[in-house]
Amino acid sequence: MPGTAPPEWTQIDLTSRRGGAGQRITAVILAVVGVAGFALSFRSLAPWWWEFALMAFGCAVIVLLAAGLWINAGTSVASTVALQETGAAVVLPVVAAFETSDESLRYQLQLRLPTVDEEFVVHACGDRRCVAAGRAAPDAELPVLLDAAHKTWGVVHDAQGS
Ligand SMILES: [Zn+2]
Incomplete structure (x- = not known):
């Protein structure tokens, strides 16, 4: 719109x-x-x-x-x-990563959403998987649950979330 x-x-x-x-x-x-x-x-x-x-x-x-x-x-x-219940499991590219000085939030990851107008979201995290993605960025991807209708999303950190 x-x-x-x-x-x-x-x-x-x-x-x-x-x-x-x-x-x-x-x-x-x-x-x-x-x-x-x-x-x-x-x-x-x-x-x-x-x-x-x-x-x-x-x-x-x-x-x-x-x-x-x-x-x-x-x-x-x-x-x-x-x-x-409502989200779709997608894999989002990590386009940029910034190392932070915070021990519990090791990386700030910028993810590109699969929307038409190229939207980005930021995920700050110290999870093993996210730290690895941060080190590999911009050649990294993260599994995400995405609900376009409610505009909510969340990074899947373990197999339980899928
Ligand atoms: Zn994470």
Whole structure:
């Protein structure tokens, strides 16, 4: 459509169901640690109200973190499932790669979308496969799930995502 700016593409961080379950297990462990820490310190710290208040606050923060992790696991699994249902598996060429100083996001990869007006998206990642693609760029490709209708996409990092 001429004259109208197309909506931006949204990258979905493809979370496997196993990955989502792992996050939830971490969340439960965190919550247990928070509650147990509070319960255990309750008796010994009760006479010192200031230490007790600090301890209670720390435990509350841990439990809140756990809740956030649990909710986040749910939403990322939901958007992954949506993309897996509607998206098409394509292989996108990596046209450029930039090494970053961030240890967890080793490479920024520029991928060319198979659309008529030559759109590009950027995937920042430290995954083994993406680092290898970054080193091999511009002679590299990455498997991607693409939903042109919803303008969502996500790099497939393991066989589970296909
Ligand atoms: Zn990646």
